[in-house]
Amino acid sequence: MTVIKGVAVAGIGETGYYKRGTAPYGALGLCVKAILAACEDAGVDPHELDGFCSHGDDRNEGVELAAALGCNELRWSSIVWGGGGGGLCGALGQAAAAIISGQASKVIVLRGHAENEGARLMTAVSHEHMNVHFRAHGVVSPTQVCALRARRLLDHDGVPADAFKALAQACYFHAANNPGAVGRDVVLDDDRYLGARYIAEPYRLYDCSRENDGAAAILLTSVEEAASLRRRPVHLAAVAQSQPRHWGPLIDNDDDYTSAGFKLVGERLWRATGLTVDDVDVTQVYENVSGAAVAALIDHGFCTAQSAGEVLTLENLIAPGGGLPVNTSGGSIAEGFVHGIGLTLEAVRQIRGESCNQVPDAAVSLLIGGPVAPFVSSAIFTAEAL
Numbered sequence: 001m002t003v004i005k006g007v008a009v010a011g012i013g014e015t016g017y018y019k020r021g022t023a024p025y026g027a028l029g030l031c032v033k034a035i036l037a038a039c040e041d042a043g044v045d046p047h048e049l050d051g052f053c054s055h056g057d058d059r060n061e062g063v064e065l066a067a068a069l070g071c072n073e074l075r076w077s078s079i080v081w082g083g084g085g086g087g088l089c090g091a092l093g094q095a096a097a098a099i100i101s102g103q104a105s106k107v108i109v110l111r112g113h114a115e116n117e118g119a120r121l122m123t124a125v126s127h128e129h130m131n132v133h134f135r136a137h138g139v140v141s142p143t144q145v146c147a148l149r150a151r152r153l154l155d156h157d158g159v160p161a162d163a164f165k166a167l168a169q170a171c172y173f174h175a176a177n178n179p180g181a182v183g184r185d186v187v188l189d190d191d192r193y194l195g196a197r198y199i200a201e202p203y204r205l206y207d208c209s210r211e212n213d214g215a216a217a218i219l220l221t222s223v224e225e226a227a228s229l230r231r232r233p234v235h236l237a238a239v240a241q242s243q244p245r246h247w248g249p250l251i252d253n254d255d256d257y258t259s260a261g262f263k264l265v266g267e268r269l270w271r272a273t274g275l276t277v278d279d280v281d282v283t284q285v286y287e288n289v290s291g292a293a294v295a296a297l298i299d300h301g302f303c304t305a306q307s308a309g310e311v312l313t314l315e316n317l318i319a320p321g322g323g324l325p326v327n328t329s330g331g332s333i334a335e336g337f338v339h340g341i342g343l344t345l346e347a348v349r350q351i352r353g354e355s356c357n358q359v360p361d362a363a364v365s366l367l368i369g370g371p372v373a374p375f376v377s378s379a380i381f382t383a384e385a386l
Contacts, residue, residue, distance in 0.1 A: 002238050002239065002240045002268050002269060002272035002273070003237070003238050003272045003273055003386065004093075004096045004100070004236050004237060004238055004239060005100075005385070006099075006100065006222055006223050006224075007095075007096040007099050007100065007220055007221075007222065007223065007235070007236045008220065008221060008222070008223045008226040008227075008233035008234060008235050008236060009218055009219065009220055009226070009233065009234040009235075009236060009348050009381070010042040010044065010106075010219045010220065010221045010225070010226040010229050010231060010233065011038040011039060011040070011041035011042025011043075011044060011218075011219040011229070011230075011231060012037075012038050012041055012216070012217070012218050012219070012344075012345045012348050012349070013033075013034045013035065013036065013037025013038030013039070013040070013041055013216065013217050013219075014034050014037060014214065014215065014216035014217070014342065014345060015030050015033050015034050015037075015112075015214045015215050015216070016180050016214060016336075017180065017182050017210075017212040017213070017214045017335070017336030017337075017338070017342075018212060018213040018214055019182075019212065019213070020115045020211045020212055020213055021114075021115040021116045021213065022116075022213060023114040023115075023116070023213035023214065025114065026114050026116075026117050027059060027060055027112045027113050027114045027117060027215070028060055028064060028065070028068060028112075030112045030113075030114060030213065030214060030215035031060045031065060031110055031112040031215045031217070032065065032068050032069060033215065034110060034112065034214075034215040034216050034217040035049070035065065035069065035108055035110065035217045035219075036069075037217070038108065038217040038218065038219045039219065041219075041230070041231060042219050042221075042226075042229045042230055042231060043229050043230030043231075044106060044219060044229060046069045046070070046071070047069070047070055047071055047072050048071075048072065048105075048106050049066070049069060049071050049106050049107075049108055049219075050071065050072070050073055050074060050075040050076065050104045050105060050106055050107070051074070051075055051076030051077070051095065051098050051099075051103070051104030051105075051106065051107030051108065052065050052066070052074075052076070052077050052078075052107065052108050052109075052110065053076070053077075053078050053079065053080075053091040053092075053094040053095045053098070053107060053108070053109045053110075054079050054080075054091055054109070054110055054111055055079060055080040055083070055084075055085070055087030055088055055090060055091040055111060055339070056080075056083075056084050056085055056087060056088070056111060056339040056340075056370075057079075057084070058079060058110070058111055058112070058113070058339075059113075060110065060112055061077065062074055062076070062077025062078075063077060065108075065110075075098075075103055075104040076095075076098040076103050076104035076107060078091075078094045078098075079091070080094065080375070080377075081375075082373075082374050082375050083243075083369075083370065083373040083374050083375030083376065083377075084142075084339070084370050084373050085286050085288065085339050085340045085369055085370025085373060086261070086369050086370040086371070086373025086374065086375050086376040086377060087241075087369065087370075087373075087375060087377060088111075088286060088339070088340045088341070088343070088344065088367070088369035088370060088377060089239050089240075089241070089367055089368075089369045089377035089378050089379035090239070090241045090369070090375070090377040091109045091111075092109055092218070092220070092236060092239055092344070092379050093239035093241060093377065093379070094109075095107040095108075095109050095220045096220065096236055096239065099220060099221065099222055105221060105222065105225065106219065106220075106221050106225075107219075107220045107221075108217050108218070108219055108220075109217065109218045109220060109344070110215060110216065110217040110218070110341065111215065111216065111338055111339045111340070111341035112214065112215025112216070112338060112341075113213065113214075113215075113338060113339070114213045115211070115213055116213075133252070134252070141200070142288065143199055143200045143203060143208060143288075143289060144200045145252060145372070146200075146203070146288065146289045146291065146292050146372055147200035147201060147202065147203050147289075148252075149257060149258060149291075149292070149295070149372060150164070150202055150203065150289070150291035150292070150295075151201070151202060152257055152258050153258040153291060153294070153295060153305070154202060154291075156258065157258050157305035158305055158306060159291075159294060159298075159305050159308045159309070160308065160309040161202065162309060162313075163294050163308045163309060163312040164202070164203075164207055164290040164291045164294060165190070165193055165194075165290075166312050166313050166314045166317055167287065167290045167293055167294055167312060167317060167326065167327075168188060168193060168206050168207055168290045168333055169188050169189075169193065169314050170314055170317035170318050170322075170325075170326055170327065171183075171287065171326075171327045171330050171331045171333040171334040171335075172186050172187070172188035172206070172330065172333070172334045173188075173314070173318050174318065174319065174327060174328050174329060174330050174331075174334070174335075174356070174357045175329070175330030175334035175335055177356045177357050178329050178330050178335060178356040178357070179356075180329075180335070180336075181329065181330040181334055181335040181336065182210055182212065182334070182335065182336045183210070183330060183333070183334035183335070184330070184334075186206075186334065188206055188334075192206070193206050202291070203289050203290070203291065206333070207289050207290040207291070207333075208288070208289055208290075208333070209287060209288045209289065209331075209332035209333050209337045210332065210333070210334075210336055210337045211337055212336040212337050212338055213338075214336065214338045214342075215338060215341075216338060216341040216342055216344070216345055218344055218345065218348065220236065223235065223385070231352070232352070234348050234351045234352060234381050234382075234383070235381065235382045235383070235384065235385050235386070236379065236380075236381060237273065237380045237381060237382040237385070237386045238269055238272060238273050238379065238380040238386075239377065239378070239379045239380075240264075240265045240266075240268040240269050240272075240377065240378055240379075241265065241375065241376070241377040242261065242262070242264040242265045242268070242375070242376060242377070243261075243374060243375045243376070244256075244261065244263070244264055247261055247374065258295060258305075259295060259299055260292055260293075260295035260296040260298075260299050260371030260372050260376070261299070261371060261372060261373065261374075261376040262296050262299035262300055262368065262371065262376055262378060263299045265299070265300075265376060265377065265378050266299055266300035266301055266378070269300075269378060269380060270301070273380065273386055274386075275364065275380070275386075276301075277300065277301050277302050279364050280364050280365075280366045281325075281350070281359050281361070281362040281363055281364050281365065282319070282325050282326075282328060282347075282350045282359040282362050282364075282365050282366070283297070283302075283324065283325070283326045283327075283365075283366045283367075283368065284326070284327055284328070284329075284331065284343035284344070284346050284347045284365070284366070284367050284368065285297060285326055285327060285331075285343075285368040285371075286331075286332060286340040286343060286368055286369050286370045286371060287327065287331050287332050287333050287371075288332060288337075288370060288371070288372075290333065292371040292372045293326075293368075293371060294308065294312060295371055295372070296368050296371040297312065297324075297326075297368075299371075300366070300368065300378070302324055311324065312324075318357075319355075319357040319358065319359045320357070320358065320359055320360055325357070325359050327343070327346075328346060328350060328355050328356070328357040328358075328359065329342065329343075329345075329346040329349075329355065329356065329357070331343060339370075340369065340370055343367060344367055347365045347366070347367040347379075347381050348365070348381060350362040350365045351363070351365050351381050351382065351383050362383075363382060363383040363384070364380065364381075364382050364383075365380070365381040365382070366378065366379075366380055367379045367380070367381065
């Protein structure tokens with residue numbers, strides 16, 4: 001299903017971001033704290049929760065969460081297999097499916113981790129994720145995989161390196177107005193960006209996402225139920241997921257090597273909803289690295305490789321005046337990184353009118369999951385039902 005009818009966000013909650021390995025609780029405790037905050041935001045008794053969905057190899061199973069929260073009954077528990085951050089919006093789709101089908105009525109979408117027990121970074125470079133094909137060629141981290149694709153995006157497709165820089169600078173520009181952003185004190189001017197060390201060429205330090213402990217949760221219900229709760233409903237209008245043919249992690253030599261994997265997702269979203277990129281008021285795009293986010297924006301049709309230099313400028317990417325404001329809380333690069341779940345909260349805050357960098361009268365908010373993942377997904381939130 002792409003278009004979703006009758007499902008809304010009733011509440012959101014988060015723990016904030018901790019330096020990797022320093023959280024005061026384990027991952028389960030962080031998730032419970034975020035879920036309780038989402039329930040308080042919505043005005044919902046946590047005992048009434050009956051479903052949980054996640055992505056990115058989250059270890060916080062529904063049965064454990066339900067027991068910790070004292071839920072009256074657990075009716076739905078699921079996770080998006082594979083894809084890491086690419087499954088971010090897929091988890092929203094699972095929650096919507098549970099609600100629409102009557103399997104559950106109050107479903108939490110969450111992601112949380114604490115590095116001192118979850119070892120997400122070790123998992124990211126494990127044999128499971130970086131298979132023998134990668135390791136035999138000295139590729140042992142996701143940043144290196146993305147860097148290979150980025151190099152071709154620059155050299156073959158002709159996307160200017162300034163587009164990468166502009167996206168990173170937009171994230172830090174927005175983080176400066178966000179008291180909860182880990183990178184709020186970083187002034188990312190050209191000299192600081194270009195003077196930073198390479199992590200995996202062409203990616204410098206400030207092109208790369210952070211690694212943090214923390215958790216966040218989104219409470220989804222039916223629109224009718226959400227209307228009776230504390231906050232004005234934010235509609236989950238559409239979700240699309242895809243793994244195109246010949247796309248995946250086995251050899252990392254895809255036919256469309258410079259794509260971020262979203263071309264079919266973008267086409268499906270616009271065709272099913274009747275919306276276009278011109279209708280989108282604000283976008284949150286998962287940016288494990290800046291160039292992958294640029295590729296995702298190209299895949300969704302905001303620009304082409306040839307026009308990226310004109311469209312993806314700092315002035316155009318920042319709120320409130322830019323025509324394509326992105327990552328208005330600072331995103332994974334400058335706010336904090338827990339597998340992208342914070343981007344979901346910011347997509348909702350924009351529709352509510354509660355962002356630290358609010359886009360005036362935001363009515364259509366696009367959320368793009370992790371790019372260059374084996375399985376990717378995107379979602380649209382709206383102020384009114386489509």
